[in-house]
Amino acid sequence: MGINTYQEPVAYLRSDSPVCRAQGFDAHSRIRVGLGDRAVIATLNIVDPPLLAPDRVGLSEAAWRALGGADGDPAQLSHPEPLESFSQVRGKVYGHSYSRSGLQMVIADITAGRYSELEMAAFVTACAGSALSLDETIALTEAMVDAGQRLHWPSAVVVDKHCVGGLPGNRTTPIVVAIAAAAGLTIPKTSSRAITSPSGTADTMAMLAPVDLELPRMRQVVEREGGCVVWGGAMGLSPADDLLIRVERPLDFDSEGQLAASIISKKLAAGSNHLLIDMPVGPTAKVRSAHAADTLARRLHGVGEALGLNVRVTRTDGSQPVGRGIGPALEAWDLLAVLQNQAGAPTDLRERALLLAGQLLEIGGKAGHGEGLPQARELLRNGSAWRKFEAICQAQGGLREPPRAAHTQEFTAGRDGRVQSIDNRRLARIAKLAGAPASPAAGIELQVHCGDRVERGQPLYRLHAQSPGELAYAAAYAGAHPETIQITED
CATH class of the missing domain: 2.40.40.20 (Barwin-like endoglucanases)
Incomplete structure (x- = not known):
């Protein structure tokens, strides 16, 4: 049709x-x-x-x-066969716990396409918030891994890095992969496309190289270069997760248990045994408080330990975006600037990527305690990381230049003062209204960060869109919400 x-x-x-x-x-x-x-x-x-x-x-x-x-x-x-597993979802709605076998049945039916959008939405909702216990989260993770393929690598140590999200920009993963692979680690990085954000790692990486690789091709890239950055949805690794993400996207929420199961199942399926998790914490990030961070970290550690995955959680500043670009192409330009050691590269993105890469080198046994950060910095400085990134892109199908948006509009400070705060969620919403990530060149180019001194009329951010209509739509919302970037008098 x-x-x-x-x-x-x-x-x-x-x-x-x-x-x-x-x-x-x-x-x-x-x-x-x-x-x-x-x-x-x-x-x-x-x-x-x-x-x-x-x-x-x-x-x-x-x-x-x-x-x-x-x-x-x-x-x-x-008529299809009766959907017996949905009784498990009904039971959860009415206060019962999932059994291990029950979750195996539910995930098997979801993977086989037996659940409608409404039925998957019911499952996602029944698991929302803190509804899943640790035992249920472990069982859900196992079921998601069992429903798809699982990779195995000859290396004894296979590392991965993941960010829980909720922070615009912050596109550290491709930089970390390049540094880790340049140091000789095996890092088969499978990434998601955006769920509720203006860009996911796979969306940004797709601006630079093909990411929709099938499993044999992905394996060739990792065996040749030690690492990759590909879209996990193309390879049948934890396929139920991609189906659930399809429902979570329009609902615009994540649940703690499903978030943990999603992260851990993908890493286990990709063959990793050491995982570094970046957890930004801030008032408008996905994780908003120290208590919420403690709760999620305990769950991630508990699930990882139960299933043989060594997990380290690093809490980072989630008070504001990282880098300048928000949106697939704009984030790609940022990470190129860092990898190529350009003079104007965003310092915050470079330093956060180096911090995480240094920890990953220590976890992977390539650096002693406290030695990872200087080693990561040297691999970036001497061009090893950039050369490795180029090689990974070529192995995935060729390095290409990100697009530029045809239409832009600047938003300026309405007063003299100092940037007090930046609302991550509202800024992400403006970027999405401009068309990101579906319009890859759309998004926001941030000109200031918290603590910066600004004068009236000074640019705060530039809105990018691929059509005049999308630009006007996002600009109207941005103009109605000047509090997105709070400026106070000195």
């Missing part, structure tokens, strides 16, 4: 179709569509007669890709 429903398979029938009458199908029914030896569970939409003949079934792009075939092939429609 040429209809993009993102990743959700959808089927289309007329209400007077003989199949609808015979089977009792109605709008939003879940139906099994078979074509040859392939089948998919799809959500049914009912269409008016001119769009389809009575004996035709239409398919969304996602369903078409799953089934293959050609227009006019015979299809078999039927």
Whole structure:
């Protein structure tokens, strides 16, 4: 039918179709569509007669890709098998705990495409907040790993680095990967695309090199260069996580248990045994207080320990964005400036990346205690990190230049004073309204940070968009919220 429903398979029938009458199908029914030896569970939409003949079934792009075939092939429609595992979700809603076997059933059904968007939303909601115990989180993580492929590497030490997110910019991962791989560590980095932010690591890396690598190609890159930065969703590593992210994105929330399960399952599936987690803490970050950081860190350590993953959590400043760029292309320009040792490279991004890379070198046994940071700094200074990053990009398909937005607008200080605070969430929202990450060149170029002295009329940030409409849309919201960057008198 040429209809993009993102990743959700959808089927289309007329209400007077003989199949609808015979089977009792109605709008939003879940139906099994078979074509040859392939089948998919799809959500049914009912269409008016001119769009389809009575004996035709239409398919969304996602369903078409799953089934293959050609227009006019015979299809078999039927009710899917009863969804027994959903009783586990109902039980959780009414106050019962998930069993290990119950979560295995739920995740297996989600991975097989048996859950509708509504049913996955119910599962995500039932797990929200602190609803999952540590035992349930461990069981969920195991189930997510078991549902997909798991990589194994010849190196005894395989490291990874992850940020819990919630901080605009902060694109340290590609820099850390380059330094770690240049030091001789194995770091098979699989990253996510944006869930609730203007850019994820995979979105930013895609501005510089292909990230949609299949598993054999990813393995070749790591074996050749020691590291990679690729999109995990292309490889079937913890595939349930990518399906759940699809639902979490429009709901615009993460839960503590699912966040821990998502992080740990991806790292275990990628074959890592040592993990460094960057946890920014700040009033408008994802983790907003020391208490919340303590709780999440305990859960991450507990799940990692139970499943054989050595986890170190490093708390960092989450009070403001890191770097200048917010959005895929703008963040890519930032990390290039750092890796190439450009004079104007953002200092905060460089120093945070070096801090994390230094810790990773110590965790991986490449540096003694306290020696990781100077070693990381030297690998960056002498060009080893940049050469390794270039080699990784070439192995992934070629290094390319990020795009530039066609339309920009500056926002300036309304008074003399000092930057008191920056609202991370509001700044991220402005970047998303400008089109990020779907419009990769869109976003924000930040001109100031907390503590900077500014004069009336001085630029605070530049808004980037790929169309005049998106620019006007984001600018209207930004203009209505001048408190995004608070300026106080000295």
